[in-house]
Amino acid sequence: MHEAIAALSGALDLVGVDEVRHGKRVAMIARGVADRLGWSATDRMAMLHAGMLHDCGVSRIHEHRQLTETLEWDGAEDHCIRGAEYLAACRPVAHLADDIRYHHTRWRTLLELPLAPDLRLRTNLLFLADRIDVLQAPFLNSEHILNEFSNIIARIRGLAGLLFCPELVEAFAELAEVEAFWLAMEPEYLDEDLRVIGAGLEPVLLDMAELKDLATLFSRVVDAKTPFTDEHSQRVALIARELGxxxxxxxxxxxxxxxxxxxxxxxxxxxSEDIINKPGGLTPSERATMHRHSYDTFRILLRVFADSKIPIWAGYHHETLVGDGYPFRSQPKELDLECRIIAVADIFQALIQVRPYRPSVTAEEALADLRRRVAEGKLDPDVVGKLAARAEAYYQLASA
Incomplete structure (x- = not known):
């Protein structure tokens, strides 16, 4: 459970274009303050996991920039609502939904809402840790933070009672007066500390239904990048399962x-959603950005499913049987049946959906496209044949 959340939080960092580990830093800051206040082990762990997942409602790079370039943003609540909805539907992390729902709500406003006192503290702690990370961002991975952290503490103290609970602010200030607090935010140390925490935990094993809940949560984050991909991942999954x-x-x-x-x-x-939503052809640079996504998929899933073939089946979905796919240029013997199934499911569902560069096509037109690719040697004829044999059923699965 802990390893899965830590690995998947790295995927959320990709919305910031690079793996900046924002979620992990927020998690460690929140856990540190909770520890300072003597919170229970259960609450400390909840803060750690909520911190890693707190931005699961953010899919779009433009939204991410607004959230990280200003201390407060009028549109911040939207991603809190989305994130809470995603988490509430995911059994392994449903208990974190309310904490995420209010993690950009001012303390003064929280006091006016009919919320339990412990929920007010937990969700405001996430807000506090999140904004601390925004303030330290210009100085990350540099010793300059040692000259700047006193200003950050002063800035946060000035917001006590308005944005943040005074009790939480003072606990943070006590922690943050120590240089080690800030230096521990460097990527190498951060990852090491998270591994140590994980090694000391009793394993919480997920059954297949819970694992699928987590996968569905992240598929919703991905598909929310643009209206053109609404439910794409969930419908590809249904088609692939049926083909299997x-x-x-x-x-x-x-x-x-x-x-x-x-x-x-x-x-x-x-x-970037600007690339995904582009109505015309992609530039070489944009195409390169798009092509790397399947490799990023492969590497992210290796962290979660290292002992299964899920990373290969998912990461190879743009490979072809003639070896001109990406990112591995795999040969036919390297492509499992499952890789071939997901490749066909992905293309078929995408054809059925409206995209910015073309309208939706009919089932017959989609089948004609798949058969053309078979004739070119790119797709597996047996997989396309299975889909064609029940074309109407598969069209219904593909139609969002």
């Missing part, structure tokens, strides 16, 4: 194919 069943696969095998389908585009969190 048509090939005689069953049980846990089908569950893993579905999870790979849900997460096949998680690397797209790095891609």
């Amino acid at each position: 069943a048509d090939f005689g696969l069953s049980g846990c095998h089908l569950e893993q194919i579905e999870i790979a389908g849900l997460l096949h585009d998680i690397g797209k969190l790095r891609v």
